[in-house]
Amino acid sequence: xxxxxxxxxxxxxxxxxxxxxxxxxxxxxxxxxxxxxxxxxxxxxxxxxxxxxxxxxxxxxxxxxxxxxxxxxxxxxxxxxxxxxxxxxxxxxxxxxxxxxxxxxxxxxxxxxxxxxxxxxxxxxxxxxxxxxxxxxxxxxxxxxxxxxxxxxxxxxxxxxxxxxxxxxxxxxxxxxxxxxxxxxxxxxxxxxxxxxxxxxxxxxxxxxxxxxxxxxxxxxxxxxxxxxxxxxxxxxxxxxxxxxxxxxxxxxxxxxxxxxxxxxxxxxxxxxxxxxxxxxxxxxxxxxxxxxxxxxxxxxxxxxxxxxxxxxxx
Numbered sequence: 001x002x003x004x005x006x007x008x009x010x011x012x013x014x015x016x017x018x019x020x021x022x023x024x025x026x027x028x029x030x031x032x033x034x035x036x037x038x039x040x041x042x043x044x045x046x047x048x049x050x051x052x053x054x055x056x057x058x059x060x061x062x063x064x065x066x067x068x069x070x071x072x073x074x075x076x077x078x079x080x081x082x083x084x085x086x087x088x089x090x091x092x093x094x095x096x097x098x099x100x101x102x103x104x105x106x107x108x109x110x111x112x113x114x115x116x117x118x119x120x121x122x123x124x125x126x127x128x129x130x131x132x133x134x135x136x137x138x139x140x141x142x143x144x145x146x147x148x149x150x151x152x153x154x155x156x157x158x159x160x161x162x163x164x165x166x167x168x169x170x171x172x173x174x175x176x177x178x179x180x181x182x183x184x185x186x187x188x189x190x191x192x193x194x195x196x197x198x199x200x201x202x203x204x205x206x207x208x209x210x211x212x213x214x215x216x217x218x219x220x221x222x223x224x225x226x227x228x229x230x231x232x233x234x235x236x237x238x239x240x241x242x243x244x245x246x247x248x249x250x251x252x253x254x255x256x257x258x259x260x261x262x263x264x265x266x267x268x269x270x271x272x273x274x275x276x277x278x279x280x281x282x283x284x285x286x287x288x289x290x291x292x293x294x295x296x297x298x299x300x301x302x303x304x305x306x307x308x309x310x311x312x313x314x315x
Contacts, residue, residue, distance in 0.1 A: 003039035003051030044260025063216040076213040082312035084296040092204030102198040122156030199223035
């Protein structure tokens with residue numbers, strides 16, 4: 001399977017490279033970032049051994065499209081997309097928190113709730129909810145931005161401010177932007193027959209001190225979607241929701257004894273299973289963006305990316 005799981009580019013003006021869980025970020029002339037979306041799959045903050053065909057292209061194209069669809073309400077870092085797997089943007093200093101916003105009791109929140117917890121990141125959750133029930137209003141449950149191989153940790157607004165991780169002035173902007181993005185994302189999702197259940201946003205500051213949205217937005221890696229049709233009926237009858245997200249991979253891993261905990265072995269993913277994951281990601285793309293996915297040439301992905309980025313940087 002032709003996938004891109006590592007990169008080793010050397011672009012003109014390159015100052016450094018950061019290898020994240022899924023993206024690799026090249027700093028150019030202390031001004032631009034070249035962000036390459038690889039085909040790596042991360043779950044429970046652990047990178048799986050094999051890549052997923054077209055996953056990087058899908059993530060990059062969804063993220064850049066949503067940057068364009070939200071730039072009127074929240075400024076972002078994006079400058080150009082010279083390759084299906086690449087976004088180029090302004091160099092920013094990232095905030096050391098991820099802004100998670102939840103409209104429904106799902107995923108991590110539901111798992112915590114099932115353990116009897118009624119407070120998440122300092123935010124109260126009401127009694128009497130079932131998994132996937134809607135909150136009366138969306139809740140923001142931030143996490144610390146962890147280094148590679150380290151789990152993100154839940155953190156409260158109060159702890160973020162008291163520990164000086166983010167100033168109160170900046171944090172109020174992050175909250176405002178988070179709510180505005182989630183509202184816009186929910187409206188777009190609804191127009192596609194979907195529910196944007198929960199998502200996370202990352203922000204940074206430009207050299208001029210402007211707070212902007214960075215990294216990904218409303219992708220299946222950062223967000224959870226349900227099909228709107230039949231949602232309430234499924235809730236009423238206690239059925240699982242039909243969803244578009246990476247949750248199906250997490251569920252498969254849990255069923256096979258893996259949750260990223262110490263001593264656990266990553267189960268073997270066969271080529272057949274990897275192909276089904278790729279197909280699910282394509283389904284996600286087509287439903288989220290409402291258009292057919294056009295597969296890029298993956299016969300030599302690294303060379304294709306290098307050529308396109310070099311051409312862009314030379315202009």
